[in-house]
Amino acid sequence: METYAAVVKSPVGLLGVKNTEDKLTGIDFLSVNHKPLPPKVAFTKEVVSQLEHYFADPTFRFNLPIMLQGTPFQRVVWKQLRKIPSGVTAEYGKLAEKIKTSARAIGNACRRNPIPIIVPCHRVLARVGLGGFAGETEGELLAIKHWLLTHEGYDS
DNA sequence: ACCAACCCATCCT
């Protein structure tokens, strides 16, 4: 089982926070058999604090140093994702046009986003329907995507 | 290093 810098309770369930001394590297959605784990070092405290701010106020803008590990293509896509503000949505197909690739390839890159919520892949929707989230196309995780969107004011 | 086959959070006809 993976070890986390912190495991925090949130309105969408337990979140596992992964980071180095000064860079955020990942966020996982955890099942209930994980125990909450309070942050120890200062940087982890800051990450948890900003997450709590966001859940209290959907317009809160994250300001955290982030380390994304991925292929050059994935980095380009993730960079685009971070430009989408809270309350705004994008489409796989539209993003694909913008960077001259296919909608499917965009979906592939989103699927591998290691830092959901903060790198806001939940703001990318399919032409018709929600699209997927955290690797799933149906089920509990998709409910989280929907929760995040309505939290940000999106009306389906 | 290359290549074939397969997998996908899509989209069009």
Next chain:
DNA sequence: AGGATGGGTTGGT
């Protein structure tokens, strides 16, 4: 329903 799509992974040589 079927096919085009393009990035990634895997497993072979």
